[in-house]
Amino acid sequence: MDPITRVPSLRFQTPSAGWQTASMDLVTIGERWYLLAPGSADRRWVHALRSGASCELVLSSGTHRIAAREVDDRDKPPVLREYAKRGAHGTRGWRRLGDSELRWIGREIAVFEIERP
Template sequence: MSRRAVLSGASGAREGGAGASARYLAPGWFTARVFNPAVALLTRRGLPLAGSRVLAVRGRSSGEWRTTPVNPLEVGGVRHLVAPRGTTQWVRNLRAAEQGELRVGRRSEAFRAVELPDADKVPVLREYLRRWAWEVGAFFDGVGAGASDEELLAAAPKHPVFRIEPLR
């Protein structure tokens, strides 16, 4: 599979749910084998980079914990998770489980995840790009934090966004 493999159509997307088309941009070798493992290791050791956390979600088939580094984002006092690469495995697992944990060091926060409809994603995507464009901007097809609301709304179906609601 190529680094920028794109899946489209209804396959992989939840029927009737947010994101009518599924899109996944696979990470390159360096990201998958070096960067993400390094960020996850540092975060597990209690040294998060740029506010990173390790997302833990039960696998939708295996029930085993699956982990990946993520960048939670607070907008208007509400925390969110944004999937810059599209409908990744963690997105599919979170849609199925509807809850997970955000971990840093020995601390773990259980949460409920609520996927946002595309119309509600604009301010979250704008802030996400403002804060992390240096890391994820390439996955937004030229759309940046300074884009119009219409441009961000057009990009919204490609990027699942979840509101994080603490369980404890």
């Protein structure tokens, strides 16, 4: 899989609205998969993952129930650098930044490491 792939959707369940869907970016680094929510992204799925709601990742291979853990800000630089390396919108110049600058940027970007389906 390409290190940055547009995921058709992440299905997530909320107590008030039931099942919903959102698109986001899936970044892979080696065997690890990450979901990113830049500041302008639909944040409902972020809240759903943080609250432990049921979530399903929809890929071309099918729909997979997933679990995820939020990545701490200090651990985000390699993920953000890979995200920028693949030309993600709004990341121009990130590849030249050091870890401290990427940690600062990462405060505004939710990053979750998912268990591989």
